[in-house]
Amino acid sequence: GQDDRILLLRDGSEVRMRAAGPADAPLVAALHARCSPATRRSRFLSPAPRLDPTEVAGLLGGDDGEAVLAVTVDGGSAVGIATVGPDGPAAARFGVLVEDAWHGRGLGTSLLRRAVD
Numbered sequence: 001g002q003d004d005r006i007l008l009l010r011d012g013s014e015v016r017m018r019a020a021g022p023a024d025a026p027l028v029a030a031l032h033a034r035c036s037p038a039t040r041r042s043r044f045l046s047p048a049p050r051l052d053p054t055e056v057a058g059l060l061g062g063d064d065g066e067a068v069l070a071v072t073v074d075g076g077s078a079v080g081i082a083t084v085g086p087d088g089p090a091a092a093r094f095g096v097l098v099e100d101a102w103h104g105r106g107l108g109t110s111l112l113r114r115a116v117d
Contacts, residue, residue, distance in 0.1 A: 005114075006073065009105040015079060017114055020067035025056045027071070027078040032059075036100050043097045059083055059097070068114045070098075070107055082111035 004018045020028070029051060032040065037047035044055070051059070061067040065085025071078050080098040087093040094115065096108045 007070070007107075007110055009107060009110075011105050013105065014073050015070040015102075015107065016073055016075065017068055017070050017111070020060050020069035020081060022057070022060060024060060024069055024078065025053070027069070028059050028081055029056050031078040031081065031099055032056075032097065034099055035097065039097070039100050039103075043095065059095070061085060065093075066115065068111050070102075070111055080107050080111050082108070082115040084112075084115040 004016055007015050007017050009015065032051050033049055035043075037049075040049070041047045044051075058065075059067065059081055061083055062085060065083055067081055067083045069078055070080035078099075079102045080096070083095045085093055094112060096111055098108045098111070
């Protein structure tokens with residue numbers, strides 16, 4: 001879509017950032033499955049290798065939130081996702097998941113910035 005944006009990361013690699021939707025559930029489930037147990041535990045407080053459909057829907061923003069997805073430039077796989085949603089009347093909750101191989105490139109920060117925008 002027109003809100004796609006190519007992001008140049010610190011190491012010179014590129015990702016495509018775009019709004020995530022329900023159709024992205026398989027990409028997000030695959031991203032989660034590729035993450036290390038430590039990465040999964042830091043995001044979900046559980047190293048479980050599989051998310052249930054409710055958890056995937058939540059990552060995609062659920063009923064009241066929004067999510068930004070980072071995908072490879074060819075669109076073949078998701079490498080990160082940031083989710084933002086309301087947490088009470090005057091607060092927001094954020095979550096970021098970045099595939100281990102993509103850690104340390106500034107992707108999580110960029111995803112959060114885009115989600116807040």
